[in-house]
Amino acid sequence: MRKTLNICSLNVLLAPFLAIFLVSANSAVAQPDAAPTKKEARSVVRVQTTCQAWDFQRPWMKKAPISRSAVGAVLSGGRVLVTAELVANQSMVELGPPQGTEKVPGKVLAVDPEANLALVAPVDPAFLKNFVPMELSSPNVVGDRLEVWQLESNGTLLGTNALLTNVAVQPYPLDGTLLLAYQLTSSIQNREGSFALPLSKNGKLAGFSTRFDPRTQNLQAVPVEIIRHFLEATEKPEFRAFPKAGISFASTRDPMFRRHIGLDGKHGVYVTEVQPDGPGARAGIREGDILLSLAGKEIDRDGNYEHPIHGKVSLIHLITGEHFDGDKIPAQILRDGQKESRELVLAARPASSFVSPPFMLEQPPRFLVVGGLLFQELSRPYLREFGNNWDKTAPQRLDHYNR
Secondary structure (H helix, E strand, O other): OOOOOOOOOOOOOOOOOOOOOOEOOOOOOEOOOEOOOHHHHOOEEEEEEEEOOEOOOOOOOEOOOEEEEEEEEEEHHHEEEEOHHHHOOEEEEEEEOOOOOOOEEEEEEEEEOOOOEEEEEEOOHHHHOOOOOOOEOOOOOOOOEEEEEEEOOOOOEEEEEEEEEEEEEEEOOOOOOEEEEEEEEEOOOOOOOOOOOEEEEOOEEEEEEEEEEOOOOEEEEEEHHHHHHHHHHHOOOOOOOOOEOOEEEEOOOOHHHHHHHOOOOOEOEEEEEEOOOOHHHHOOOOOOOEEEEEOOEEOEOOOEEEEOOOEEEEHHHHHHOOOOOOOEEEEEEEEOOEEEEEEEEOEOOOHHHOOOOOOOOOOOOOEEEEOOEEEEOOOHHHHHHHOOOHHHHOOHHHHHHHO
């Protein structure tokens, strides 16, 4: 079972929900809020946490504790799905019904900071006996309308329409991992417990919100495909959810570049970097190779493959979202004008393998004070102390070392 997440300095939280009216992508007419079914009203709980993060500017102490409140989705097996950000650095987790003041202690079962997902459960399993677990929906496509579920202060469940406008691989908030994500247009209101919110379609769990911008009414959410992958990974003996191939690539769309590397075909991407001792390196892939296909899927010039539901999707999802740690997938490369076959054994990359850790698990910052000077190891949580746009506001020298 994954240990409780303890990372510092998230600094990027859900923006305040200021918009009042829902405006669709094609109409300025406000859409009515959705009325919850009896089942949906019995499938969510209030989740409150008290969190206290380490202060990476003063690494010998912690920041002041803060409280967060969100809506959790009840799943089978007495589990409740929330976001990893909600339980980050938590010192207390409490669950309660939508209506009423009852609260029961909770515990963290599993956390994945890459997918920004976590599972919690009440210490007393009897608390969930009258709740109805939510099933997972099928994958959603652009144009689908989902419901974002919030709780009024009196516990009334309110659903707001959200239009799915894009499905693509994007960086996730905690450590920048690239995973499939939903982009939606919605006008959810500022309500109590809106740190993270479940999304549903026809009464089934379709996603989980992570970001909302009230100015643009854009909502980012973890899609059901990533939720399903996360849940399946938690059932494995050793929880390693999202594997990597250990290679970086560049587009081959530029015709002059294609001539330079001798690529005459209409597909394939240029391998720019291979992680030492990573899956790609162990498979014999080298910098300068042309990756033509992966797992039987042809890769186009921009690094996309044809997804059966979503159309053009980055090959990153083919690796991280459709396979697990230890899976073996075939790859075809072009080297010196000759096609060659390779087999990649995908592997998750632990945070401890990075020189600059993307997140810190259950440990304070490492530092020394010598001669009145403070020395601290570089890490992503430290850089996040420079604000939401830390890659621009942090010292460029440190950002370069981090990269």
